[in-house]
Amino acid sequence: MNELFAPSDVTWTPVSPKLANLRRVNAGITFGVIALVAVPSLGFLLSWAWAVVALVALVAVFAWSWVLIGRNQRSWMYAEREDELLVSHGVMFRQLVVVPYGRMQFVDVAAGPLERSFGLATVELHTATPATDAKIPGLTPDEAARLRDRLSALGQAQAWGL
Structure with a gap:
């Protein structure tokens, strides 16, 4: 089943581990704002016991999201293959997007x-069909620039045949 979403005939490049830290900070900001609004509101409207229950639930959800x-x-x-770019992601719902350069x-x-x-930085590829658009988050700026230039050159070279 793993071969379906990650063919072994190519060399896969992972994204930067900093992406997890970025998303965790983003989640922390989101959960923090929710806690600052919801907990006091529940405390004043219902009771402080419900506010504590809500805070414990928020902390548990934040830990799980971490x-x-x-x-x-x-x-x-x-x-990167000779004629296409492959992007794979997902844990529970796996997805493999294949974008032909042309x-x-x-x-x-x-x-x-x-x-x-x-x-x-994030590199996003656009095709004529929105369903086949692909993005690669968590790239270093140097890698994003290299990938952008390479994909643009390959796309232009292979589009001439259409």
């Missing part, structure tokens, strides 16, 4: 403020 974020980060990988319309590189603070 583990899942690490597993998800380790599942992201990509491989079908790519353009390649985006994006990095939000939090990504930039962690030294990461």
